[in-house]
Amino acid sequence: MAPFDELQLLWQSQRTRPAQVDPAALAGEFRRYGRRQDIVNSVKAVLLAGVLVNVVVTMRHRPPILFALLSILAAAVLALISEWRNQRAIGALDLSAPSVEFVRGAIARLQRQRNPFHTREFAVLFAAVCLGYNLMVLDRYDRWPLAERILGHVFSVLLPASIYVVGRLVRAGRWNSECRPLMLRLRSLLETLEEDRGR
Secondary structure: OOHHHHHHHHHHHOOOOOOOOOHHHHHHHHHHHHHHHHHHHHHHHHHHHHHHHHHHHHHOOOHHHHHHHHHHHHHHHHHHHHHHHHHHHHHOOOOOOOOHHHHHHHHHHHHHOOOHHHOHHHHHHHHHHHHHHHHHHHHOOOOOOHHHHHHHHHHHHHHHHHHHHHHHHHHHHHHHHHHHHHHHHHHHHHHHHHHHHHO
């Protein structure tokens, strides 16, 4: 084999070192992510508070419907608090001295943000929506014919399913725009740390 061919083979067999990631810059990106999530979740909280006031004012004379809507709102607040807490923890990650295990944990946390609907809090929310709407249908039983009752119960089951489908689509879009760049940077940092560890 000619010396040039040997050098070319050696050059092609070497692994390229991943680009260096500045932990301080990456920490800044995580803080910006946390601030964006705070803004989004603050808007959600204000909307929930507005809906709560509206429900209490307009439905105070209809206890079954008031109870159903308050149950849905309580579950929504629980899900919002849980999601906000998880997102704030991600935004506050300290990447000043990252270790391989720490970066792997951060990647796992970001990955869980892709579909948070598999948590206990969101299961409670979907069950509350289903039960709440069924309670509202039951409140109307004396005024609705059989066909409307059946349609009401079908709607109360299909509503959480449709919320789940739309929520997953919206969440996937948000994850791709907000979390994917962070995930790529973390993976690059992980490769660098693993390579440094192997030396």
